[in-house]
Amino acid sequence: MSDLSPMRVVTALIAIAALIALPFLASGATLDIANQILLATIGAIALMLLTGFAGQISLGHAGLLAAGAFTAGILAQEIAAPFWIGIPAAALTGALLGVIFGLPSLRLRGIYLAVSTLALHFLVVYVGGEYETRRGFSTGILIDPPVVFGFEFWDPVAWYPVLLFVAVIVWLLARNLLRSRTGRAWAAIHDTEPVAAALGINVARTKLWAFVISSAITAMAGALFAYYRGFVSIEAFSLFVTIQYVAMIIIGGMGSLLGAVLGAAFVTVLPHAIEAASALLPSSGGLAGSIFAMNYAAFGLIMIAFLVFEPGGLVGILRRIGGKRGTR
Amino acid sequence: MQLVANIIVLSAIYALISCGYVLIYRVSRVLNLAHGELMMVGAYLLLMTASFTSNPMVAIPVAAVLSLTMGALVYLLLMRRMTGESVLAAILTTIALGILLRGLIVIFFSAAHQYPAVPLGIHSSSVQVLPGARISSLSLILVVVTALVYASLFAFLRLSRWGLRMQAAGQNPLLAAQRGINLHAIYAMVWAISMFTGSVAGMLISLDAGLDQTLIMIGLKAFPAALVGGLDSLLGALIGSLIVAAAEVLLIQYVNPLLADVVPFLILIVMLVVRPWGLFGTREALDRV
Amino acid sequence: MISRTIALAAAAGLLGTAAGAQDAYRIGLSGALTGPVAGSYAPAIEGLQLYINRLNDNGGINGHPVELIVLDDSGEPSRGATNSRRLLGQEDVVLMINASLSSTYAPMMADARRAGVPLLFASSACPAEVYPPAEPLLFCTTAFAARYDSQATLDFIEAQAGTDISLGLSAMAIPLSRGEIEAAEGLAAERGMRPQSPTIVPPPTADYTPFATTISQAGADWVYSWAPWVTEVRTFEALRRLGWEGDYIAWAHLEAEGELARLQDPKFYAIGANSLFAEDLPVHQEIRDAAEAAGATYAPDQMAEGWIAGLAIEAALQSAGWPADAEAVNAAMENLNVDTQGLRGGPIEWTAENHFRATQYYRVYRWNADEGDIDVVQDWAAYTVE
Structure with a gap:
């Protein structure tokens, strides 16, 4: 981690320059995708902490995002709460849910843990759906964009620096956390729980912490999503969203924060890239139905190819390239 | 009486689907989340064979054999490469396979609602099964098929040489391999059987109700039934299906039809709190991550 | 034959975009072309594409072609939101069309209001906002109507x-x-x-x-x-x-015509606002011909909703003139009379207060076992929309 080879510094500087220059160069729609990547990055880092580092499988990620988004949405709708109440409230809701999501982990592992978090996902979605139906928001809850000193955050250009800032903070937070005692305890329970317990680590507390921290960040990402999009709707948090986040951390590379970022970018951009590529094909004059089915299938195919041929993820590829150049 | 018939039909549907999840998990410890899609593919295979012949006695067996082959191919071409990867990566691979299959189905068959029963000239009629209880003739066939499938699976696993090898591979793959059992052949066979049973379920459902992408969701609804029973027990899948179906039918009748959607998951949560490894599952399965 | 038609259409499409990017009416659609609900929307979207292609082959509107940008949202609100931002921010469309689940409405409506671009619901359920007193910018051609x-x-x-x-x-x-x-x-x-x-x-x-x-x-x-x-x-x-x-x-729904023939039950009634293809009006033949020529994926009798949307879009752009920005298109839509050519019981009339239609017409159909075809049990009944 700490080796500051010139290669790394140069790469990092180029990346930072590109991130700063982006809003001046890109169109609104491209920047919208960039913002989605940043939102996904926050969520993916949270899931990476839980699964990639603490070793706890969760299929409740979309449920937690939904919980955060709904907290922000309901507060905005019922008591007209501004974003600076909505976002911390969402994080708090996330932390509380983290305890509940985490409780099964004290008894369960592996697939059964995954399924219990999945069941909780359905409960969150059910409650959110009931709220929407009861209050008559059948097409979703609209949230006004946040206003700071009279400036309205609606445009992707305005959101970009905000989301970039939050993503960087979350990244730094995660990095420091992993270097702390908590991070080492996570690594220990990830490997073998009995050994960790023998080393004097409180396994139950460590696990719950992992769920609480991860869930709080996730719920905050959900609230940011709600403010950015200007709406909350339970259909936006289907099981497919969970699948996308799991795909992000696996395709990015398990047990690596950089992997979470790369995976978030890859999974978010892939459908757009496929769409752009298929628009270049000569068959694009045909009717749209089959083209989009083709894009959909291609998404599955590329994911399979990645899982089969590159089990180390994008980080694995980077390391190999780096290795060839002798910078490792 | 009608309620009893409804419970039996619904649990037969769930049981026929959920045995696919159980077989693969029991033998290879992989959770196959593409089972709903594979089941749908089986039904579309029938739609395809039905466009060549209007004789159901030809179309259905051909489609069944094709699905058996395809199941083995899924393992040999794809899942075989995932051996040794993490559980999560294997699950994700099955999900990615599901996404691929959904796209391919729309490309080849379109998203329209279609009826394989029409070219085959099959009409579902109403049958009196018990005093005061009627079900459709296809539902009756489905119940009989489910019973046959389970009976032959039990016999196969307990009595035949390949069945015993399958059991051995599931319990201790390393030891089984040392004893000279070809694990890849076993796994390919279990994927083939699993896709076959799923496809039969898909075909029977689509003959009755028509066919489109919503069939996948029905495949997923049977998943809690498998979990309630215990993911590595066939008997558990059968009992779990019965419990989930009974709860669903009774709640629809006496409480609120809206609950039908959440019931399986509520039962599942209760089960996870009380007996996390399922009714008939083995406790040891919990520790395999 | 089919492949040649597609190749020609592709060539025409490429030339069209190359030459006509500047002088085409740009409109954009977000709809459920994949995903579990695609079967209810994709046929209508295909119908609309066929209509627009035919329109362009006949010289476009006011001498300008119509460029229809179609995006898939799989019925998911997040993708609907991405699509509407792209249609407004990158493609600069003068009219948006929604053909998807109601969960995609909120983000698209919010974006349309902000950008001042009219949004037409076609084959997707009409939201409450299009009924009198209608909200600006939101319009609906879909047959079914709550209440x-x-x-x-x-x-x-x-x-x-x-x-x-x-x-x-x-x-x-x-x-x-x-x-x-x-x-x-x-x-x-x-x-x-x-x-x-x-x-x-x-x-x-x-x-x-x-x-x-x-x-x-x-x-x-x-x-x-x-x-x-x-x-x-x-x-x-x-x-x-x-x-x-x-x-x-x-x-x-759009499946009704084929299904009445499949069920063949004399006590199964289907009530609707669209005429069935069994009637064989000239417009039905046009749709069949267009579908056949393009090698369409879906059955022509499921495309009526898309065709009706096409009629409304043509009428709106025609009346908006050239050049037309979103404001002009919206103004044209607020005072429009669309001849539905028999696909409905009467015209679709939009005013500033009513973005649904002034009169809604219903027919009831059922299967006639003796004659082996579909009967009209009750002919057009008119209901004034207030």
């Missing part, structure tokens, strides 16, 4: 069987369908009918028999269902298999 549909259905049932009946009600567990059927329960009670409490079916359901059992055991004489087609028809089939012999009336 009016149930009113017309109950009028028909009353004309057939009087009010001394027990009425079963079936809905799908989505807000739209639930809301309508619960309203129908109240309307039926007001007329003196005996409505049962609605049977609400969750979307993925393996077996409809348990739901049908509750309806049948409550002794329904008539059953009314207003839901996606799956729920309507499978509840009916499950009822018949239970030995129930009553009358059943359901909303005629």
Whole structure:
């Protein structure tokens, strides 16, 4: 981690320059995708902490995002709460849910843990759906964009620096956390729980912490999503969203924060890239139905190819390239 | 009486689907989340064979054999490469396979609602099964098929040489391999059987109700039934299906039809709190991550 | 033959975009082309594409072609939101079209309002905002209409069987369908009918028999269902298999024409606002020809909604003139009379207050077993929309 080879510094500087220059160069729609990547990055880092580092499988990620988004949405709708109440409230809701999501982990592992978090996902979605139906928001809850000193955050250009800032903070937070005692305890329970317990680590507390921290960040990402999009709707948090986040951390590379970022970018951009590529094909004059089915299938195919041929993820590829150049 | 018939039909549907999840998990410890899609593919295979012949006695067996082959191919071409990867990566691979299959189905068959029963000239009629209880003739066939499938699976696993090898591979793959059992052949066979049973379920459902992408969701609804029973027990899948179906039918009748959607998951949560490894599952399965 | 047509169309399309990017009307659609609900929307989207292609082949509108950008949202709100931002921010469309689930409405409506671009709902359920007093910018051509549909259905049932009946009600567990059927329960009670409490079916359901059992055991004489087609028809089939012999009336979605012929049940009524292709009007033949020439994926008799949207779009752009920005298109749409050429019972009229239509027309169909075709049981009945 700490080796500051010139290669790394140069790469990092180029990346930072590109991130700063982006809003001046890109169109609104491209920047919208960039913002989605940043939102996904926050969520993916949270899931990476839980699964990639603490070793706890969760299929409740979309449920937690939904919980955060709904907290922000309901507060905005019922008591007209501004974003600076909505976002911390969402994080708090996330932390509380983290305890509940985490409780099964004290008894369960592996697939059964995954399924219990999945069941909780359905409960969150059910409650959110009931709220929407009861209050008559059948097409979703609209949230006004946040206003700071009279400036309205609606445009992707305005959101970009905000989301970039939050993503960087979350990244730094995660990095420091992993270097702390908590991070080492996570690594220990990830490997073998009995050994960790023998080393004097409180396994139950460590696990719950992992769920609480991860869930709080996730719920905050959900609230940011709600403010950015200007709406909350339970259909936006289907099981497919969970699948996308799991795909992000696996395709990015398990047990690596950089992997979470790369995976978030890859999974978010892939459908757009496929769409752009298929628009270049000569068959694009045909009717749209089959083209989009083709894009959909291609998404599955590329994911399979990645899982089969590159089990180390994008980080694995980077390391190999780096290795060839002798910078490792 | 009608309620009893409804419970039996619904649990037969769930049981026929959920045995696919159980077989693969029991033998290879992989959770196959593409089972709903594979089941749908089986039904579309029938739609395809039905466009060549209007004789159901030809179309259905051909489609069944094709699905058996395809199941083995899924393992040999794809899942075989995932051996040794993490559980999560294997699950994700099955999900990615599901996404691929959904796209391919729309490309080849379109998203329209279609009826394989029409070219085959099959009409579902109403049958009196018990005093005061009627079900459709296809539902009756489905119940009989489910019973046959389970009976032959039990016999196969307990009595035949390949069945015993399958059991051995599931319990201790390393030891089984040392004893000279070809694990890849076993796994390919279990994927083939699993896709076959799923496809039969898909075909029977689509003959009755028509066919489109919503069939996948029905495949997923049977998943809690498998979990309630215990993911590595066939008997558990059968009992779990019965419990989930009974709860669903009774709640629809006496409480609120809206609950039908959440019931399986509520039962599942209760089960996870009380007996996390399922009714008939083995406790040891919990520790395999 | 088909492949050659597609190749030609592709070539024409490429040339069209290359030459006409500057002087084309740009409109954009976000719809469910993949995903579990695609079957209800994709045929209409295809119909609209066929209409626009034909329009361009005939020289476009006011001498300018129409460029229709189609994006897929799989029925997911997040993708709908991405699509609408792209259509507004990158493609600079003057009109947006939604052909997807109601969960995609919120983000698209919010973006349309902010950008001042009109949004047309075509084949997707008309939101409350398009009825009088209509909100600016939102318009709808879709056939079905909350409240009016149930009113017309109950009028028909009353004309057939009087009010001394027990009425079963079936809905799908989505807000739209639930809301309508619960309203129908109240309307039926007001007329003196005996409505049962609605049977609400969750979307993925393996077996409809348990739901049908509750309806049948409550002794329904008539059953009314207003839901996606799956729920309507499978509840009916499950009822018949239970030995129930009553009358059943359901909303005629795009699948209705093929399904009436498949079911062949003289007591299954389909009430709808579109004319069926069995009538064989000139416009029906046009749609069939266009579908055949393009090698379309879906059956022509499922494309009427897309074709009607095409008629409305053509009329709006025609009246907006050239060059037309979003404001001009919106102004044109607020004062428009669309000739539906017999696809509906009458024209679609939009005013500043009414973005749905001034008059809604209903017909009731059923299968005639003796003649082996579809009968009109009740011809166009007009309802004024206020």
